Amino acid sequence: MNDLDLLRRFEPVIYYTQGEHFFPTNVDRYIRDCSLWETRPDQPATRLIAEGELTPQKLIEPRTAPHGTVQYLRYVEQLTPLEAAKFLARHQRKFHRSRGRLARVGLASRIVDALFSITLFLRGRVPGGTAAAAAAIYEEAQAEKEEYVYYARLVRQNGYICLHYFYFYAMNDWRSSFYGVNDHESDWEQVIVYLTEDFTPQWVAYASHDFSGDDLRRRWDDTELKRDGDHPIIFAGAGSHASYFSAGEYMHEVELPFSGPVTRVWRAMQKFWRDTLRQGQLVEEEQKRSSGVLVVPFVDYARGDGMQIGHGREKIWQARLLPDVYDTSPDHLQSWAHHYRGLWGLYARDPIAGENAPAGPKYNRNGSVRGSWIDPVRWAGLDKVTPPLAAEASIQKRIDEIRARQQKAQAEIESKTLELRGMGLEAESMFDMPYFKPIYSTHIKKVDELSDEIAELQKQIAIDHSLLESLDAYSDRLARGVRLPVRGHLKAAHHPTSETTEQLGRLAEAWAAISLGLLILGLVLVLLIAPQLWANGIVSVVSAISFLEALFRREAKVLIQRAVSILGIVATLVLIYEFALPLLVLGIIALGIFIMVDNLRELAG
Amino acid sequence: MKRRQRTVIKRPRILLILFMLVFGQAAMFLTYCALYLIHGSALADSVIPEIYFGTFHFSQETMTFMLFTSTWLVLGLASTIIGVGLRRGRSWAWTAAIILQGAILILGLEAYFTRNTDNLFNVALGLASAIVLTLNQREVLVFYRANRATLPE
Numbered sequence: 050m051n052d053l054d055l056l057r058r059f060e061p062v063i064y065y066t067q068g069e070h071f072f073p074t075n076v077d078r079y080i081r082d083c084s085l086w087e088t089r090p091d092q093p094a095t096r097l098i099a100e101g102e103l104t105p106q107k108l109i110e111p112r113t114a115p116h117g118t119v120q121y122l123r124y125v126e127q128l129t130p131l132e133a134a135k136f137l138a139r140h141q142r143k144f145h146r147s148r149g150r151l152a153r154v155g156l157a158s159r160i161v162d163a164l165f166s167i168t169l170f171l172r173g174r175v176p177g178g179t180a181a182a183a184a185a186i187y188e189e190a191q192a193e194k195e196e197y198v199y200y201a202r203l204v205r206q207n208g209y210i211c212l213h214y215f216y217f218y219a220m221n222d223w224r225s226s227f228y229g230v231n232d233h234e235s236d237w238e239q240v241i242v243y244l245t246e247d248f249t250p251q252w253v254a255y256a257s258h259d260f261s262g263d264d265l266r267r268r269w270d271d272t273e274l275k276r277d278g279d280h281p282i283i284f285a286g287a288g289s290h291a292s293y294f295s296a297g298e299y300m301h302e303v304e305l306p307f308s309g310p311v312t313r314v315w316r317a318m319q320k321f322w323r324d325t326l327r328q329g330q331l332v333e334e335e336q337k338r339s340s341g342v343l344v345v346p347f348v349d350y351a352r353g354d355g356m357q358i359g360h361g362r363e364k365i366w367q368a369r370l371l372p373d374v375y376d377t378s379p380d381h382l383q384s385w386a387h388h389y390r391g392l393w394g395l396y397a398r399d400p401i402a403g404e405n406a407p408a409g410p411k412y413n414r415n416g417s418v419r420g421s422w423i424d425p426v427r428w429a430g431l432d433k434v435t436p437p438l439a440a441e442a443s444i445q446k447r448i449d450e451i452r453a454r455q456q457k458a459q460a461e462i463e464s465k466t467l468e469l470r471g472m473g474l475e476a477e478s479m480f481d482m483p484y485f486k487p488i489y490s491t492h493i494k495k496v497d498e499l500s501d502e503i504a505e506l507q508k509q510i511a512i513d514h515s516l517l518e519s520l521d522a523y524s525d526r527l528a529r530g531v532r533l534p535v536r537g538h539l540k541a542a543h544h545p546t547s548e549t550t551e552q553l554g555r556l557a558e559a560w561a562a563i564s565l566g567l568l569i570l571g572l573v574l575v576l577l578i579a580p581q582l583w584a585n586g587i588v589s590v591v592s593a594i595s596f597l598e599a600l601f602r603r604e605a606k607v608l609i610q611r612a613v614s615i616l617g618i619v620a621t622l623v624l625i626y627e628f629a630l631p632l633l634v635l636g637i638i639a640l641g642i643f644i645m646v647d648n649l650r651e652l653a654g
Numbered sequence: 655m656k657r658r659q660r661t662v663i664k665r666p667r668i669l670l671i672l673f674m675l676v677f678g679q680a681a682m683f684l685t686y687c688a689l690y691l692i693h694g695s696a697l698a699d700s701v702i703p704e705i706y707f708g709t710f711h712f713s714q715e716t717m718t719f720m721l722f723t724s725t726w727l728v729l730g731l732a733s734t735i736i737g738v739g740l741r742r743g744r745s746w747a748w749t750a751a752i753i754l755q756g757a758i759l760i761l762g763l764e765a766y767f768t769r770n771t772d773n774l775f776n777v778a779l780g781l782a783s784a785i786v787l788t789l790n791q792r793e794v795l796v797f798y799r800a801n802r803a804t805l806p807e
Contacts, residue, residue, distance in 0.1 A: 329792035606749065610790070613752050616759035617786035620779045623766055627776070 050248070052203040056212050057368055059242045059250060060199065062280050062359030063216070064296065066287035066352045070184040070226065071236075073216040073358070075198045075367075076385065078190055079235070080105050083122040088396055090117035109379060109388035120391030121406060124219060124234050125182040132181070156598045158346050159565045165303070165345040174404045175232040175397050180222035183234065187219045197358045200383060200410065202371040204425055208436040209251070210244040211425040215371065215410045216290070220394070223288035223349070230289075230303050230347050231403040234394025237410055238290045240283060241425050245436045253281045254429035255292035258301065261420065263430035263538045267294055271535045280360045286349040296353035297545020302344040328614070351545075371410065374423065385409065390416045430538065437527075444524045448517060455513045458506045465506070469499045557601045568594045665743075666793035675785045676737040676751065682781065683730030686774060690723040729758065748798040752789055758782040 085098040204211040218236040223229030243252040254266040267274040273294045275282040284293045322328050358364040372381045394406030408414050411422045421428040435443045476492045479485040575586030599608035739747025762779040
């Protein structure tokens, strides 16, 4: 079976969300619709090749430029606001937004969200109307020749056959069309199916935003992985095109740029509160898990209720092979994968890169090679996982190595023990010789060091013994066909939000939309009407809004608990401030009594 | 008729401290109330004839006396009832306790920041803070959450 046949045999089927504008497209066609630009440091952008003149061959021609230069494609000139509004009105009717992201999170996250929106004006961003213009061009091209293309390659690594699929979209319109985090021209997504040497599928890894590692992959027999025969099913996020294993709506928390120190302090305080003071919450930690304090919530809609592309569907794939890892031949049909290191769409000059177009399948935006390209096994955390075919032999090899190590350590212990005893005798002989004190001290130090080394070796032997037991047991389990739990490798896997979260009432939705505005208006009114009572006024407004918020979210009890805890902390600090000296004296007296009682108990006991 | 079931879990030892604190708080408020009543008995010597002759009016002193005595009495009785509820492992008592401590802390902190504070308030603040931190202990939360009544399947 040749590479292309194998790739086709396991090619995924993609389910999109209704209202999706862009589908995996032909790169050559996209390049012909683009112009090539360059931005040198501190200089305005210059066009290198005009639209209509650019070809894949011209794109890969070598170009020199100073460090810091960014080369990029431009797919569209944006539409006028009126044209864009008309286009969006025509298309967004297909997409039914469910209960909004802001109703699913608290007031604090809404405040951070407002800050995030402000940063968009300060950062570079994809201009309004770009998505609509891109969709218009894409639709025109599709009307001319409808095609759905993926690019793929086959890599053999560490006993796995990696079937690496890439999907290229003309635009990521998550922000402008689906209330998401960002927009950028062009979008590369990837999926890898891992087979063993006998072509048995073992794992599948889907790219999802910037995640990597164990959480990306699912085992072939995991029920969370939907399949149509040998074809894994991907649920693509609307606009973002991130890949998911299940249909649903996924909450994402995006941390505000430069919020790291605040988040670290917040986490340290939470840890102290939870672990040191053993304080708890009324609501289970798992339900309320949040990654930070300055995070903005977004929903990625991967409902799978729209177009389906792939095997056995109305729309089917055209497959194109990418060059091998080190195939640099310019004659390869897809040699742009290797030779074009620039961005595949508009460079928006966004310092945190969310609005800048991505680089190609092989490269990161800074020109370095992507981890998934050079090491697809490690990308999904499989570098530490032995393929099942090789497991038995690997375990036996490992057992032999450990036994050899144990024998070596045992021999070392025996020789060191002899040495230690000898040194011990020497030390004993010097014990009551007054003039040998300096030598004796040095000797005793060496004896202690040697003793520690032997103890360390003994410890290593004990650990190895446990390892051998464990490996033996695992070998037995494998021989009986028992595998590890199917999701044992997952640490923080992404799951769709629950139905109850999605079914928040309209009132809660409306409250989410107006609460932040009300809070700001309330604060302004307090400062205008009663500036002399500003502190009481601010506390009252914040308390009232927070209480209403808690009522809508059915968390009034949690709010009361938190508020009272804060009051308790403030009161404690006030008392410590007021009575520092008496408290110190009391503490010392208590310590004295404790020591006395403890010693007396020992005497009595 | 089906009876309500309760999940029974072992009482954590920290509950003993909680009971001592809550009943101590109740005793403190009732003592305050008694002290005010004793102090107010002299006031009664002048108030009773005034009521008899119909010349009674609320003076600042009378108002303060009535306000404080009734506040201490209400807080003392509430703490006692809550203490009994907590002792019997009732979930409502936990909620009532946290609300009561919230009210005491608001009154105490308000008094502190407006400089109307005295040692009575400071002791009340200290006790309330200790009770809040104890009520918030994970073992205590788990105990009272498990003791919520659940209907049988």
